[in-house]
Amino acid sequence: MANQPSIHAGVRALARLKKRRRSEAIFRAFGIAAIVFAMCALAWLLGSIIGTGYKAFYQHSLTLEVELTESILAPNGSRDPDTLRRANYRRIMQEAMFTRFPDIEGLSSADQRAAKRQNFDIMSTSGGPNYIRQMVFKDPAMVGQTITVRIPTSDIVDQYLKGNLNVDVPEVQRKISDRQIAWVKTLRQSGEIKAGFNKRLLFSTDSRDPELAGIASSFVGSLMTMFVTFLLAFPVGVGAAIWLDEFAPKNKAVDFIEININNLAAVPSIVFGLLGLAVLLNWAGMPRSAPIVGGIVLALRTFPTIIIATRSALRAVPPSIRDGALSVGASHVQAVFHHKLPMAAPGILTGSIIGMAQALGETAPLLMIGMVAFLTEIPSSLTEPATALPVQIYLWSDSAEQAWSERTSAAIIILLMVLVTMNGIAIWLRSRLEKRW
């Protein structure tokens, strides 16, 4: 009876094993499928954003000879700022375009008006005249001269040249007319319309016209908000973490504080916005839309994250370090601040940077406190109305035009690049400074 065949070696067992191995393979395949799904979602997300967004980083502009006709700008010969401010630059630009395309003269008078309008619409209709206004304002001596300027084309022309407009439909159904297409082609061939890096996207403020809009004001708003957030959340978060980990007694009250912090880290961010609206704006009378309020709200949102990160960094420092310091006569406070904190610093910094990156992406609480201002100037103080980069993205996303969705995606690319940089620094810091015990 010694070598009685095992029940695990029979035909039944082998058949069953086959089935079990199959379910094993299926389970494994599900795991891989889940990862592939998540990766594809990420790729799709990034692909669709980059695919639409990269086109906003270049823009077409038009080189044009403009005669600064004295009779239009300063009919009475005066050069005083008021006259120059109110002068009809639009007409100057219309004339300049007309000079470039004198053929319009030959059209019937009704047709001629439409043609002139379409002709002018090739350039950014508010950007072009404004540009000239600023030039003349800076140097009134220019009046009467003929100058060569480079101005952005209208967003429609820009989109047409980027191939985003469908021109195979009847003329009435599209935003660009046959005549405009012909002109644009001419200008393109002669090199008068050229594509170049879109500096405006980075260095201009918001605008109603997509071809002029940029993220500068919201970017500065974000920086200011983050400055306030960091100033408040970092010391408070680190301080609270030190107390909880080092000095706090073990009792119900401290337990309550801990549950509180963990819960606060999971409270929806919009609730912090409501808190800011009710307490900071309505009760304390702080200025609406201001970076200082946004900063405080985001600090409240971020500091629980910093506490949690700091605590895990502090816990990673072995207690022997503190005990060593205590044994040579340092007080508890000295042991913590002189020894433990410096050793935990990389972890604390890493956690804080990641927390700040989260705060930088927050949108909802800022909507609550009205940081949705339309800004044509860069905010210069913490109490002025401002907006933030993610809010700018939200505001731009409301417009359906291709030119806007391009810019929205481009702003997202910039935001993501900032976040990648921040996280990259965090990872670098961690790998560079982290000690292993």
Next chain:
Amino acid sequence: MTENTSKNIKFTCRDVRVSYSGKEAVKGIDIEIADRSVTAFIGPSGCGKSSFLRVFNRMNDTIPGCAVTGDIRMDGEDIYAPGLDPVLLRARVGMVFQKPNPFPKSIYDNVAYGPRIHGLAESKADLDEIVHNSLKRAGLWDEVKDRLKDSGTGLSGGQQQRLVIARAIAVSPEVILMDEPASALDPIATAKLEVLIEELKEKFCIVIVTHSMAQAARISQKTAFFHMGDLVEYDETDQIFTNPAELRTQDYIMGRTG
């Protein structure tokens, strides 16, 4: 074939080596292990005895970076053959670990786990019987029969270890490997466990790793002494403890090394 003249050989090992990420822990061991008896592996910690034990049910496969070479045959069958599924091997070679590791399930489900995954029971009544018999053979039935639905983790350490043995028996293995099964138990629980092992050897081939020489002497028929990954001496237990051939064995048994 008479019982006392030549016992059946369960395992035959030739030049077995185990290495972890290139570091050799078991350095070429030849050994034969008899069926229906208790074989004890002794030696100082880190001598490779546990690594070698895990060769028999291919538990080393689950450790990344671990490589096993050599020829290991169970009833003449190469257990490292490419076509052999370790899952079936492990059903035939049960294992009990150092620390009792009952699953966080009821006592009943703990024992029923193996039969369920291997499809050993046709019906609920079958399964009940397997559980009943296994617990009985593990000497636990009387202590737990009224609380089979209670969690297995709620038992005492000694009970847990016997539960784990019942769990292993339930799969109807041929071999039970024990890796220092008494090291986490108190003396009374250890004594109970030793009585159980004594009984189990009537049906199973038992290989036990122990750091207690007294235990090895009490329960095993043959003892293997390992040192630094080598098998120094392998003989009848009485022989090893009374008249070791090797100086190293003698030193260890006398408490001079280890």
Next chain:
Amino acid sequence: MPPRSLLTGRTFMEFSIPAYCALIAAMGVLAYMSAKRRAMHVAAGTVTNEISRSFHSRPNFHGVFAAGLVTLLAFGVMIGGVIAGLPGWLVIALIVVLAGLAFAYTRTTIRANFKARNVVEFAIKSGLVICSTIAVLTTIGIVLSLLFESLRFFKDVPVLDFLTGLQWSPQTALREDQAGQSGAFGAVPVFAGTFLVMLVAISIAAPTGLMIAMYLSEYASKRTRSIVKPAIEILAGVPTVVYGYFALLTVGPTIRSFAESLGASVPTQSAIAAGSVMGVMIIPFISSLSDDVINAVPQSLRDGSYALGATRSETMIKVVFGGALPGIIGALLLAVSRAIGETMIVVMAAGRAANLTANPFEAVTTVTVQIVALLTGDTEFDTAKTLSAFALGLVLFVITLILNVIALIIVRRYRERYD
């Protein structure tokens, strides 16, 4: 018009706060150096070794004590002055005089038996305690402000009507005589929409996230893990406004055109568009939390299962998953809380119309969408319309609080079990 102080009507920036801060900092540094030198002198002046050894605190603690007292006092004066709207010269005068008095007081404390270090350390500890209590204060602030505004709302609209009404159209209640009319503020469609979007999101995120966690912890090689894990975590780092835009720009239209090709009509903004994108956002949340709890299951349990001849998937499903279940439930509850509170994705991709529907292919609205819709743009604060946003906020806070606390307690118990 620049913003003005509540108390005085003066603008905030009439005082240069940075200038005050610079002054205070300078005084602090001076106080520190002066007190430290003084302490060294005093200590050195006490001739014999014996006495100098009995000098309790080292000189720099006397310095810190002086500097701390001076700056704290000056800072308090500054804040008081700014809030009270005192003219700049008066604030500066007050700062200088009071700080000077404080400094004069610290002079008298520089002696051998003054325990400057203990005082300083007590102050530091007190500061740390204050930092910790800010968390509690924030929670109290949230509760009080939401309750207060909600109570004002419930004066107009009975709580029961709000919680059980089937009609949500706050925009029609803009006119004062209409405010509070029953029917307009029945929040059930809003809650239902929130629930629907959450359900879509969780039904995508939970299986995916769990499978990823299980695969990574049981099957993946170290190399795969080191690539896949950070890649998944990128999903967690993407701001929600980006997901919202992705849903609006890409996912919504894709679903619509797909439905069109099947002959169905689905709006661009729908529960399915918002929910599925939200699901993707929550995947890393669930996978990393579950990964933690799965890894907390002791290896010995896995070994026990393998030793019985179980395959990896059998071990995973029947032993590890069972062992990790409390932690996984905790993770799922946190994910639900996250989905309910998520704002930007639904604002951009779910719609604004309050439809009471269980069909995920329709546009629905959620609690967070309504809060945003009710509070952006409109600065009027006393209408039932704006106040209803706080009532919604209160419901949101209470529900997420309950979910979070249950989840935190479950996870904590779970951790203790395997520690």
